[in-house]
Amino acid sequence: MSKINWRPGTMINPLPAVLVTCGDGPENWNMLTVAWTGTICSDPAMCYVSVRPERFSHPLLMKYMEFTINLTTVDMARATDWAGVRSGRDYDKWKETGLTPIPGVKVSSPTIEESPVSIECKVKEVIHLGSHDMFMADVLNVRADDRYLDPETGAFSFEKANLLAYEHGFYRQLGPIIGKFGFSVKKK
Numbered sequence: 001m002s003k004i005n006w007r008p009g010t011m012i013n014p015l016p017a018v019l020v021t022c023g024d025g026p027e028n029w030n031m032l033t034v035a036w037t038g039t040i041c042s043d044p045a046m047c048y049v050s051v052r053p054e055r056f057s058h059p060l061l062m063k064y065m066e067f068t069i070n071l072t073t074v075d076m077a078r079a080t081d082w083a084g085v086r087s088g089r090d091y092d093k094w095k096e097t098g099l100t101p102i103p104g105v106k107v108s109s110p111t112i113e114e115s116p117v118s119i120e121c122k123v124k125e126v127i128h129l130g131s132h133d134m135f136m137a138d139v140l141n142v143r144a145d146d147r148y149l150d151p152e153t154g155a156f157s158f159e160k161a162n163l164l165a166y167e168h169g170f171y172r173q174l175g176p177i178i179g180k181f182g183f184s185v186k187k188k
């Protein structure tokens with residue numbers, strides 16, 4: 001076996017492809033697809049999205065300093081791709097994708113009704129990195145679709161939500177669960 005060396009690149013895979021919503025009212029609410037996103041702190045709960053300054057959404061993020069990360073599902077794959085290849089500069093993405101905006105609870109950016117989990121964020125810091133600006137944010141609220149709650153335990157089933165993954169240009173459905181946190185050390 002041998003390893004080859006590639007030039008430095010963005011090779012962390014798989015990633016989520018999320019729909020980030022922004023804007024402060026129905027007249028300017030927009031969404032864009034983002035793969036450069038992640039959790040950066042557990043307590044306080046913090047996450048980030050990295051967005052290119054040329055995106056139509058960028059000035060909306062800078063102006064209102066709030067956004068919502070809406071997780072996407074296999075059923076939402078087409079809309080997720082569409083929102084990532086067309087701009088709010090030219091289209092009403094709500095009309096074109098058929099996704100439904102509902103008002104946020106703690107932020108002015110909307111929640112996508114069809115999304116199983118929506119994470120409302122307030123920007124703490126913007127870091128200009130190069131091609132992208134990183135919006136580091138506090139999580140103010142998480143909205144979960146109660147269709148995925150177990151009526152007995154109250155636990156949220158991510159498995160039932162059928163989340164969408166993104167792998168180097170391709171959208172993927174997740175496979176079966178093969179273990180649980182800590183399973184490697186659990187006594188039989």
Ligand SMILES: Cc1cc2nc3c(=O)[nH]c(=O)nc-3n(C[C@H](O)[C@H](O)[C@H](O)COP(=O)(O)O)c2cc1C
Pocket residue numbers: 017030031032033034035036037050051052054055056057058080081083084085086087088089132166
């Ligand atoms: C799967 C996927 C992932 C993307 N990830 C990012 C990202 O992390 N950051 C970014 O700035 N643009 C990303 N884009 C591109 C934007 O979503 C795209 O340019 C979109 O049209 C911008 O919309 P807007 O002009 O309405 O803001 C991605 C697109 C796709 C399809």
